[in-house]
Amino acid sequence: MSKNALKHGLSLPVRLAAGADARLEEMAQAITGSNVDPIVRELARRIAEAQLDVLRVRQARRTLLSEPETGGETQNPSGVGAPVAGARHPSSMAEYGERDVAQMIEASNVSRDPQSLAEHVNSVALRLAGLDRYERRAFARRKFAMRDFDAYCAERFERDRSS
Numbered sequence: 001m002s003k004n005a006l007k008h009g010l011s012l013p014v015r016l017a018a019g020a021d022a023r024l025e026e027m028a029q030a031i032t033g034s035n036v037d038p039i040v041r042e043l044a045r046r047i048a049e050a051q052l053d054v055l056r057v058r059q060a061r062r063t064l065l066s067e068p069e070t071g072g073e074t075q076n077p078s079g080v081g082a083p084v085a086g087a088r089h090p091s092s093m094a095e096y097g098e099r100d101v102a103q104m105i106e107a108s109n110v111s112r113d114p115q116s117l118a119e120h121v122n123s124v125a126l127r128l129a130g131l132d133r134y135e136r137r138a139f140a141r142r143k144f145a146m147r148d149f150d151a152y153c154a155e156r157f158e159r160d161r162s163s
Contacts, residue, residue: 010056010134024048031149037156043149050142057135064127 027048032040 010053010060010131020052024052027051039152040149040156043145043152046145047142047149050138050145053138054135054142057131057138061128061131061135064124064131 024045028041028044031044031047035041
């Protein structure tokens with residue numbers, strides 16, 4: 001298990017996260033509507049759980065990109081790592097432009113010498129790559145959960161129609 005997963009709490013199943021159970025049930029209810037079939041409800045929970053994982057990864061990415069790293073020196077006397085004013089929080093690193101990256105570096109507490117800056121950028125890039133892997137896995141789980149849900153509902157519809 002990666003340190004990245006432990007740091008951001010992504011190693012825990014969504015059902016164990018505080019307050020997630022109610023949100024999971026709310027999302028499952030939105031997917032199933034008035035359908036009370038326990039199998040349909042469980043399939044909807046799988047979709048909702050994967051979607052919550054996607055949202056958790058995106059939140060972890062936003063947090064990582066909006067927290068200036070101290071690097072041992074505090075250039076921000078308040079010690080508070082506020083997000084860069086006017087900075088966007090795209091859903092993927094590919095959506096960041098050069099200006100956004102420059103703003104993040106400027107707001108960070110990283111030393112401006114090239115070696116420290118390179119180490120900081122490399123560290124953030126490695127953590128972002130780990131988060132991207134988690135996001136892709138969550139997307140895959142959601143895709144397969146949706147396929148199972150659709151297949152079951154289609155089969156049930158055909159069965160009910162032919163009865």
